[in-house]
Each structure stands twice: as structure tokens, then as C-alpha cells.
Amino acid sequence: MKNYIKDQIKKSYETKQAIYENEALLNEIEKVAQMCVDLYKGDKKTILAGNGGSAADAQHIAAELVGRYGFDRPSIPSLALTTDTSNLTAIGNDYGYDQIFSRQLEGMGQEGDIFIGISTSGNSVNIIKAFESAKKKGITTVALTGRDGGEMAKMADVALVVPSNSTPRIQESHILIGHIICDIIEKETFGDGV
Numbered sequence: 001m002k003n004y005i006k007d008q009i010k011k012s013y014e015t016k017q018a019i020y021e022n023e024a025l026l027n028e029i030e031k032v033a034q035m036c037v038d039l040y041k042g043d044k045k046t047i048l049a050g051n052g053g054s055a056a057d058a059q060h061i062a063a064e065l066v067g068r069y070g071f072d073r074p075s076i077p078s079l080a081l082t083t084d085t086s087n088l089t090a091i092g093n094d095y096g097y098d099q100i101f102s103r104q105l106e107g108m109g110q111e112g113d114i115f116i117g118i119s120t121s122g123n124s125v126n127i128i129k130a131f132e133s134a135k136k137k138g139i140t141t142v143a144l145t146g147r148d149g150g151e152m153a154k155m156a157d158v159a160l161v162v163p164s165n166s167t168p169r170i171q172e173s174h175i176l177i178g179h180i181i182c183d184i185i186e187k188e189t190f191g192d193g194v
Helices: 002-020 023-041 053-066 085-094 102-108 125-137 150-155 167-190
Strands: 046-050 078-080 114-118 140-145 158-161
Touching (some): 002 167, 023 158, 046 102, 046 125, 053 078, 085 102, 102 125, 114 125, 125 140
Parallel strands (some): 046 078, 046 114, 114 140, 140 158
16 A cells, blocks of 8 residues: 555655646746736736636635735735535526536626636536636636647636646645635735745
8 A cells, every 4th residue: 555655655755846846837837927917006906717626626716816825924815616516506507507508707807807727628618618717808718638638728818727637636736826826926916026
């Protein structure tokens, strides 16, 4: 069993190593972080959504921004569309599960916001529909995906595609990327920069 545990750790490390060595992806991560820094200077917000583990990641990243990441500072506006069960169930019941995020973006999103859609496959229909709503409202879209990026990568203004086909490895890398972006936002906005 210990060898299995070590193998899982090794696979996680290898995925992160692939990100570390991918200059194009590193440039895109930097681009998203800078977009968010600029966004917060303009009194806008980040909005995140995903399904399952990606829903948890959306909530996690939003909480790091609203609460704190590395040090005490003023709250940063960020919203996870996965947390309001009344909205999710009402929209799902009345309009269908595919509309649970797009309908919320229609009501709460504003031009100039950034929507970060999280999906390991890049093909989650409700995130794709949310991208469509975001485009109509002038909201910038970021796809946080894996595998080949799926349809989301084609639609997004910026796509962060983890170079892996393994859902657990992609999810582990998504939270790493999310933490890096939160760290840069916090330091650039309230600290001495990075």
C-alpha cells in the first residue's frame, strides 16, 4: 500500500512538473492574475462556478479572496455561484440544470467582471451556457480545465488547461493555480507585490 501512496504522490508531482515547465501555461496564469488585479482596481468582482469537486474549488477560491489568503487585508469581492441552494434548485427545477449558472450570471454579473468556469473535462454544459451569458454581458471568461480543454477552452477569453487526463491530478492542479492567483492578487493589491 505504501508504494501505491508514493505512486499517487509521484503522479501529482509529475503533473505539477509539467505545469512548471509549460511556459505558455505559466504566461496564461500570469495573465489571469494580472487581469484580476486590474479588475479589483475597477470595483468589479470575480465570479466562479463548477460542478462536484470543481464546485468545491470555486467556493474555496472565492473564500480565499473574500476572507484572506496569506495576510489580513480588506475583503476582495468574489462570488461562487455554487453556494445558494435555493437558487440552484429553483433554476434547476424551472429552467433545467444547464441554466443554473447562466441564469445567476444574468442577474448578478456586471460588465467588467471576470467569470472563472472550472471543469476538468472542459465540457460541462452549464459552464458553457454560463460562458454564453457572460459574453452577452461583457464579462471576461476564464476556463480552468484539463485534458484537451474541451469546448470551454475554445470559448474562453483565457484558457488554463492542466496537461493531464486524470481528474484527481487536474483538480489538485486547479487549486494550486487558484492559490497562486489569489496570492498574486493579494500581494499586488495590498502588499509589496510579487
